[in-house]
Amino acid sequence: MTKAEIYEKAWKIALNRKDFSLLDTIYHQDYKALDERFGVEMNLEADKAWLSTTSLSLEYGRSKILFENADFLCLQQYTKVKMEGGIIDWQVSISAITYKSGKIITQKTVIEKLDYDPSENKDWNWESFE
Numbered sequence: 001m002t003k004a005e006i007y008e009k010a011w012k013i014a015l016n017r018k019d020f021s022l023l024d025t026i027y028h029q030d031y032k033a034l035d036e037r038f039g040v041e042m043n044l045e046a047d048k049a050w051l052s053t054t055s056l057s058l059e060y061g062r063s064k065i066l067f068e069n070a071d072f073l074c075l076q077q078y079t080k081v082k083m084e085g086g087i088i089d090w091q092v093s094i095s096a097i098t099y100k101s102g103k104i105i106t107q108k109t110v111i112e113k114l115d116y117d118p119s120e121n122k123d124w125n126w127e128s129f130e
């Protein structure tokens with residue numbers, strides 16, 4: 001499995017099952033990331049706490065590795081966010097992930113909201129990624 005595949009699998013399991021065991025194996029104990037929405041520094045425990053309490057339903061769609069080597073992964077992902085009241089948002093994100101000793105040490109993700117379903121008229125659909 002590529003770093004991207006392991007990363008996606010870990011987050012899907014964490015989001016859908018609230019099972020963090022795979023996340024714990026891929027993140028370095030000194031992991032830190034800045035959440036620019038709130039201006040706070042996050043660690044893995046803070047990320048897991050957010051995942052445990054969120055009522056959002058997230059589905060990952062097509063992703064694309066923009067760059068990957070032993071120390072760095074840059075990944076583009078499409079996400080479908082189901083919110084309360086049946087509202088659906090589509091997003092595209094770019095994550096820049098750095099590794100130390102084979103584990104994620106920093107991560108920066110930029111998310112852009114889309115005003116359309118990115119799977120429309122494409123060769124993929126959301127069900128293919130469940």
